[in-house]
Amino acid sequence: MIKLKAKKDDVGRILFKYLIKVCDNVPVSRIEKAFREKDIKVNGQRVNDKQYKIQLDDIVEVYGLQDAFKPAEKNTSQINFKLIYEDKNIMIIDKAVNVAMHSEENCLDDQVLKYLNYKKTSSFRPASIGRIDKKTSGLVVYAKNYKTLVEFEEKQAQFDKVYQFVSDFDEDFLDITVRLKKDIKNEKMIVDQNFGVKARTLFYKEGNRKYAKILTGKKHQIRATLAYLRYPILGDIKYGGKWAKRMYLHSYSVTFHGLSEEFSDYNDQIFIAQPRW
Structure with missing residues (x-):
């Protein structure tokens, strides 16, 4: 049995995805089996509703699981991005050319995690809002908490994104x-x-x-x-x-629009990265 306590960056995530993210050494099929067999408790009550939304300080217990968490690996990435802007919610990065976003050695995701000295404490880890191609340089926005990720992903269709090319x-x-x-x-x-x-x-x-x-x-x-x-x-x-x-393609600028009241200070803010060619 494993016992988990929900953190601030877990709030609002559905229970099924929360368990997949936290129990990263467990196959999804095993998580599904736990729901089917009602082997999950939230705050002492048996739950089989995958869509239950996690609340702060929820106690989640899952019976029958062992070795649920992958051991932490040393991040050996070499940081080669240029930081354009950072605050408690977002990072805006100028990505170098020929750097993949994900799933490759020294990818941008790993560089960001190293820069932030990321340690897993919840179901959330810093994530990009949108992506650009490996061969494209320029601006990429990262969310530093789950609430920001949800807000910016939901509204990103309203953002102005401009590229420069030759x-x-x-x-x-x-x-x-x-x-x-x-x-x-x-x-x-x-x-x-x-x-x-x-x-x-x-x-x-x-x-x-x-x-x-x-x-x-x-x-x-x-x-x-x-x-x-x-x-x-x-x-x-x-x-x-x-x-x-x-x-010769470069993500040149992003301007935020349409964000809710909590994030309204970002609205109409423009961020620019000049191409390095």
Whole structure:
């Protein structure tokens, strides 16, 4: 039997996901079995409602579990991001080119955890709000607590996200919507105006600088749309761009909008990272 006490960063998470996150050495099927067999108590009462929302200081007991927690591993990441902004709720980072967000050695997630000296004390760990490609540099927002993560993920469709790029694009302004679908064989997105999901992008120039503002957040949206327009990004070999030392796409700015009263101080705040090329 294991006994857990809910912390501040657990509040609001449903019981099923809470147990999956905390008991990270236990298969999901074993957690499901505990619900089926009513082997879970919350504050002394048997519970089999997966959707129960965790409250502060809840005592959760699960019978029949052993070795429920993975041992902590030493984080050997080398921090190479540039910190743009940080407070108690968020971090805004300028990610270096050719750094993966997740699941690779020295990925950005691991770098952030090392920077924060993260130690697991709850079901939450700092997490990115959205993501950018490995070959794309620039701004990434991280939530430092669960309440912030839920709020920013829920409202991120209202944020203004602008990218800077280098290509032969030569129009002052273009508002274009395409439909994208996966090309599984070639691991990329292609335009299919009959069957794909809608992706809308505003492209514009300011002097000799070229920008893309995404109005929908679809995978490879800017890269695939520019390839479709026959203006592939310099260095984006996958989408027909000319070879270069890097892919010249950079997450340039983010402006927050639509956040609730508790987070209203962030509304209309703009954060910028200049490309390092």
